[in-house]
Amino acid sequence: MAEIAFFGLGRMGTGMAGRLVAAGHRVRIWNRSRERADPLIDAGAVWSDTPAAAAAGASVAFAMLADDVASEAVWRGPDGALPALAPGAFAVECSTISAAHVASLAADARARGLRYVDCPVTGFPTHAAAGTMTLLVGAVQADLDELRPLFGTLAGTIRHFGDVGAGTAYKLMVNLMGAVQIAALAEGIALGRKLGLDDKTVGEALAAGAAASPQVVQNIPRMLAGDWDRDQVFTSTLRHKDAAYGAALVKSSGVAAPLGLAATAWFEAAKALDPDADQSIVLKAILSAS
Secondary structure, eight states, rough: EEHHHHHEESHHHHHHHHHHHHOEEEEEEEEEEEEEEGHHHTTOOEEESSHEEEEEESSSEEEEEEEEHHHHHHHHHHTOOOGOOOOOOOEESSSSSHHHHHHHHHHHHHEEEEEEEEOEEESHHHHHHTEEEEEEEEEEEHHHHHHHHHHHHHHHEEEESSSTHHHHHHHHHHHHHHHHHHHHHHHHHHHHHTTTTHHHHHHHHHHHTTTTOOHHHHHHHHHHHTTSSSSSSSSSHHHHHHHHHHHHHHHHHTTOOHHHHHHHHHHHHHHOOOEEEEEEEEHHHHHHHH
């Protein structure tokens, strides 16, 4: 069984850490708020007061965090994990963070003799808890081969996009596309209302038509009901963060992506309305601007 450190016990991280504990691994956990750790401690995980304490002696350290700021604090802040890991250990970043931050962390990890893997995920908390989510991996092939048994505990599908950074590049690309689809849906619903079309009929037609996608189908009922202030699936803040990181990658690559940049701006407006609301609040932002 592996010695594992796990940082970040949000809805996804809790499910992932729980899978590792249930598989019999020795898992030391850290989170900003300790109360979120209690169910995992009851299941057999060990609480650590700092990321460094969790990382000491670990062969693999996983992070599932909100953004670059949180990732920086855990890996390289005071009592950060990178200096505490022994040479040869894995630093596995499952968070959706910027490509520039991944490149910086990977270089630092390599300089310390560590093996860095970027491994953002797709799926919902239910998938994380069931071990059926998808891992989007950027790694040296030999490192991925060594990690496959652990990754198989976490996910039903493992997609290897290339060397370190490739998993994050794909995740930012696809999440920017998702932002475009959700913003376009909101624009369509807003236009339908302006034209006097029946909301229910519009929603049914969109869900069954050529414009449907998983993002569109998932967000139609939330937008039509306007219930973005409860049972948040993915917040406006997180969607804007992912889109902004994707937009930065677009700009650095020199690709023209006006749709992605426009969607990023819509989600910036949605976040300004309510940073904790479900991402479907982008409809309210569009209606407010009309």
